[in-house]
Amino acid sequence: MLSVFGLSIPISATELLLASTTFCLVFWMFRAWRPGVPKGLKSPPGPWGWPLLGHMLTLGKNPHLALSRLSQRYGDVLEIRIGCTPVLVLSGLDTIRQALVRQGDDFKGRPDLYSFTFISGGQSMTFNPDSGPVWAARRRLAQNALKSFSIASDPTSSSSCYLEEHVSKEAEVLISKFQELMARVGHFDPYRYVVVSVANVICAMCFGQRYDHDDQELLSIVNLSNEFGEVAASGNPADFLPILRYLPNSALSIFKDVNKKFYIFMQKMVKEHYKTFEKGHIRDITDSLIKHCQDKKLDKNANIQLSDEKIVSVVLDLFGAGFDTVTTAISWSLMYLVTSPGVQRKIQEELDTVVGRARQPQLSDRPQLPYLEAFILETFRHSSFVPFTIPHRPFQDLDLPQECSAQKKPA
Template sequence: MLFPISISVTELLLASVIFCLVFWVIKASRPRVPKGLKSPPEPWGWPLLGHVLTLGKNPHLVLTKMSQRYGDVLQIHIGSTPVLVLSGLDTIRQALVRQGDDFKGRPNLYSFTLITGGQSMSFSPDSGPVWAARRRLAQNGLKSFSIASDPASSSSCYLEKHVSKEAEALISRLQELMAGPGRFDPYRYVMVSVANVICAICFGQLYDHNHQELLSIVNLSDSFTEVVGSGNPADFIPILRYLPNSSLNAFKDLNEKFYNFLQKTVKEHYKTFEKVQAGER
């Protein structure tokens, strides 16, 4: 005679977590070094966490002590992710200069896949032909702004024109603040001016300093820098991607907002281009 088995949601969730942990431990314990090669020396680390607790609040000091004991090339683990640590001027020059092609590119972190749909030039692990072509395109665009000039302007190039115009607006704004409150933090106003110059180059439009769209870009940029600078544990402990994570959700949300803004701007440019083309016919 069979009896119905009643399993609560909590028990099912606990079983799933245990299964994922066991699978993760087995996967992390497998050697990742190709056959015939030696793994760099590695200090002892905690299971699952690696050397996260060992690094503490001053990782540069801890890594310095590790290099004195294990050499200029060593390996640590952040969660289940192996990290190569290079110390010493000669070692770093060897890696970044003499073997630059081997060390170029960025790590394939989970959070990088959330930035502009995984197609970011700055945060993509890809360093192949497609990335190189995009880099050349960006360089040529910036070069054009620094060479080409507007015949109706006294500036030597479009870049100088945008920077000069924004500098005048910034000085005027600071003078207003000095005449009013008399004291203020200039950081926010300088950030808005820098963002406005970038918008002029990328989107062909200068915004008023009180324009909500410009202010939203600056706010997103500040939030992005704060989150990226503090690191994302889900990059190194994969199971955290599937558990409730408020910081990761906030990171996804701000990247989605910025990506939507870019898509909206691109579509507007396409519409303008089509109108110009239609007018020329």
């Protein structure tokens, strides 16, 4: 019998023990859910979150909008928790520039997330928590291969570089497709055709070939990329709540399946390149990586070896890097041009004056096209390609200017 405020409440010893244990567990959870802050440092401002879940319910289906609202209240540097994991959220141009540009080396790391192990078979440079010397060497190799087939020029072509040549050819096909569609009755969505053209340019640089717009293999790549974007954008709760890895999880299953299909496709393309590879005739980025791989195998003193498996992951990283961002940039540009006919008219007048209509614009025309360049730069500034960057893991404390870290008062 338990007496509370003079009232007798019938309760057994077992029930009392159970209630005490529950209270202790809840108290421990409240104490343990927020990690301790090192002595001498202050915890960034942020909202109250639930034990175990953190702010997962607060973020909802549109986390970028929820975080935008929170930044207006707590400032450009705030802390939330996803599950039990503390996450620092940076907003505002000055704050992000300080972290990712001025202190870029300190913030180039990646968190060791569970979902990252399924991208490129866990060998991806973009999603790899390792950023040591081997990672840096692989990145330089990828950059050199990309430079060889973008900035470098083909002596047999009138274009200034390989990239311009691929883009010019694909632009002709895309314009013809748009003219054909506009001649029909009704309307059409340009995104479907833009994304295929972008995929074709990347395929030309990585694999030395382009596809017809109705080619099923190309369309399957486009569909896989769209699926990856949709699943990745919603996040993977299993990254922060480990128990979800062992429970039925349709989103995680789709994520695994999409990455597996992407990897199998890239593996197939690299194997086909090995069959037709000629050391004296480097056709594309994949050939360039294969050549490096074979040269290093012959060099016993080589510090960095690139396995066949890593060639697949490097090509996959390069393929994915420009796919969605370039498509989104062109889509924003088309939308702004359609809704701003006056701007569209000025761009056309400038092109007619400088380039004319007998040939396509080239990169060499850029200095004489200031209005067009201003429009492109303003599109980059005004639009939003993705709501978040890929998560970063800092190596050192963030040295933010006072005005960036100052807490803002609620409106």
